[in-house]
Amino acid sequence: MKNHRCVRWKVTEISVAIGVLLAILITAFAPFAEACEEVRQDTLRLHILANSDSDEDQALKLKVRDAVLAAQADLFGAASSKEDAIEIATRELENIRTVAQKTVWQEGYSYPVRVRLENIYFATKEYEEFTLPAGRYDAVRIEIGEQAGHNWFCVLFPPLCVPAAVDADDTTQYTEEEQQVLTSPYRIKFAAIELFEYLKESVK
Structure with a gap:
């Protein structure tokens, strides 16, 4: 009986220790987490899903990407x-679909193309110059055929993947706190945010 009590006390102590540790971590990461949420709120992403992982379908995905970005660059x-970007995306959804579908047909494929604006979960994505934290973002989603292949995604606003903005430092459209998130070298912070956001998704 005494041993059982000891075990229960040990479990309780461990649970308390874990709780205290989590509280410390949450407090320490709170400013970073808040800035990550601001990044998500101020970003519009482009998400293109290929029909499959075949070389041909992956190449087609990139041709659709190039055509859409070229057609929408000025806008x-x-x-x-x-908010402007969301309005443009909403207004241009059918035009984006038309450009994407026409590109698919011109390349000799009959895949249908679907385009919509939605709020979806993304894992942490590291680019050459910046990193986007995991979480839910508004995105223009282009689905090609069976949409069973690797996807491609970038940022429509700020226009980080729009050809017209290639030479501009458009991360300056983020606040100073947001820019600190984007350029943060602390990978453990991004890992912690991704774990937290994943857990949020799993309980929905």
Whole structure:
């Protein structure tokens, strides 16, 4: 009986220790987590899903990407806010679909193309110059055929993947706190945010 009590006390002590540790971690990461949420709120992403992982379908995905970005460069490059970008995306969804579908047909494929604006979960994504934290983002989603292949995604606003903005330092459209997140070298912070956001998704 005494041993059982000892075990229960040990479990309780461990649980308390874990709780205290989590509280410390949450407190320490709170400013970073808040800035990550601001990044998500101020970003509009582009998400393209290929029909499959075949070389041909992956190449087609990139041709669709190039055609869409070229056709929409002036519009998204001129957006002055996330709200502007959302309005443009909403208005241009059918035009984006038309450009994507036409590209698919011109390349000799009959895959249907679907385009929509939605709020979806993304894992942490590291680019050459910046990193986007995991979580839910608004995104223009282009689905090609069976949408069973590796996807491609970038940022429409700020226009980080829009050709018209290639030479511009468009991360300056983020606040100073947001820019610190984007350029943060602390990978453990991004890992912690991704774990937290994943757990949030799993309980929905």
